[in-house]
Amino acid sequence: MGDPNIEDVSCVGVGKPVYVWHRRYEGIPTNIVFRDVRVLNEFILKLAHRAGKHISLAYPTLDTMLPEKHRLAATFGSEVSTTGPTFTIRKFRAKPFSPIELIADGVISEDLAAYIWFMLDHLKTLMISGGTGAGKTTLLNALSLFIRPGLKIVTVEDTPELNLPHENWVQLTVRPVYAVGVTLTEVKLFDLVKLALRYRPDYLIVGEIRGEEAFVLFQAMATGHGGLSTIHAESLDYAIKRIISPPMNIAPTYVKLMNIFLHIDRVAMEGVGRTVRRVRIVQEIEDYEKYRVISTWNPETDEHIVTLNNSWLLRDVSAKTGKSIGELVEEIYRRSMILRWLRMKGVYDFMEVSRYIFRYHYNPTELYNEALSELKGLK
Ligand SMILES: Nc1ncnc2c1ncn2[C@@H]1O[C@H](COP(=O)(O)OP(=O)(O)O)[C@@H](O)[C@H]1O
Ligand SMILES: [Mg+2]
Structure with a gap:
């Protein structure tokens, strides 16, 4: 998250690498893989709580903002997403382009x-x-x-x-x-x-x-x-x-x-x-x-x-x-x-x-x- 060249970070579900979108190299896989659905769900819960929001099986989608102004979209469990829990963080650039x-x-x-x-x-x-x-x-x-x-x-x-x-x-x-x-x-x-x-x-x-x-x-x-x-x-x-x-x-x-x-x-x-x-x-x-x-x-x-x-x-x-x-x-x-x-x-x-x-x-x-x-x- 500290690299200004990275525009977003996303995870399409368990067993697949977390991807980042790099300004120069575009979409690249990272060595981070969530293997356990429970761990991924918990991670998404944590993100939601940081944004002061709620996500659960009853309310399985979320589109909000993290305290650092990054935009967070996420799904919980496998209610709405066939690959299980997912998230995308679109990074906020503290300094706008001139x-x-x-x-x-x-x-x-x-x-x-x-x-x-x-x-x-x-x-x-x-x-x-x-x-x-x-x-x-x-x-x-x-x-x-x-x-x-x-x-x-x-x-x-x-x-x-x-x-x-x-x-x-x-x-x-x-x-x-x-x-x-x-x-x-x-x-x-x-x-x-x-x-x-x-x-x-x-x-x-x-x-x-x-x-x-x-x-x-x-x-x-x-x-x-x-x-x-x-x-x-x-x-x-x-x-x-x-x-x-x-x-x-x-x-x-x-x-x-x-x-x-x-x-x-x-x-x-x-x-x-x-x-x-x-x-x-x-x-x-x-x-x-x-x-x-x-x-x-x-x-x-x-x-x-x-x-x-x-x-x-x-x-x-x-x-x-x-x-x-x-x-x-x-x-x-x-x-x-x-x-x-x-x-x-x-x-x-x-x-x-x-x-x-x-x-x-x-x-x-x-x-x-x-x-x-x-x-x-x-x-
Ligand atoms: N000229 C650019 N060079 C590099 N990154 C850019 C440029 N323009 C936009 N971006 C990045 O692309 C993403 C989407 O840009 P944004 O302006 O929000 O698009 P839109 O409003 O059309 O959906 C942002 O993360 C932004 O920082
Ligand atoms: Mg826009």
Whole structure:
């Protein structure tokens, strides 16, 4: 559990090795094998008790959080699982990934990150779609670092996964962990999102939308709040189909309130011999069924191709600020250069990265000049 490269630990039953998922080596068996059902059941009971929960033949499944914030899913006895008791621990990463780490990893590019940074400064909204474990929450957390310092952020989640450097941040979760002085067990996501609006957030971040809480989120965006979220979907089309169908029921004319969609996937890279995560496509929603492609990923060259010319939002920002498109594009490239500088300097730590982002907000020229002169030395 101490190795940060290990993402999860799982046991599918007695007589089989406990597996770990390693960032580089993927699924690998360990030399730990539970041979006795009673011992495994007892171990699962112990885990459940550490989480302050109950598991038994009468209540044989559990999905909860351990005190260290690791996510625990388990089955007891052989009531629901044919191979007997099982468990999976998805490890909580105490330090979230920073945008610089995701750039260095190739998940996003500098230009793409700079575009998002710029758009979040102009209070644009975005949604990340992808399959389970694609890295949606991780990407959402990393991109949230670009939200201007001082803005009020309220996050709403089922389990507390998000971790932001902003001081003006309230974290609401369905499970009672940080929940601002009150116990919020058995409160639904829907109620929490409604509650979050009472805080008048500049940005409302919903960890993942699944049901009727989506309606509240879109309502919030319709009244001028910024919104960020993730959705489980295999493509943009599926994501939008889910949004406009029950139980979310968003009116098609409302879909464009979500300005930007990013789709993230796990892809097998033959060259690297392992699966990697990549933002495959980024689209702006000009209107329902009217999408503009901002970035695509080329699997052959492993490059992100960003086409700011297609941007509809840049035109919108230009109209609102009186600045020309050219000036705005230049601003995005300046930010892209700052990100390249941080990557080349090896500034990866999320707190450190956010300090630079905050500094850029307060004095862009100073930081840009510092980057420019240092980059000359680094080349
Ligand atoms: N770019 C990445 N590099 C390495 N590990 C990652 C990356 N993105 C996500 N992970 C890890 O993969 C697991 C699933 O990621 P998560 O963001 O929770 O996925 P999702 O929200 O799509 O289900 C987590 O353990 C996370 O730390
Ligand atoms: Mg998630």
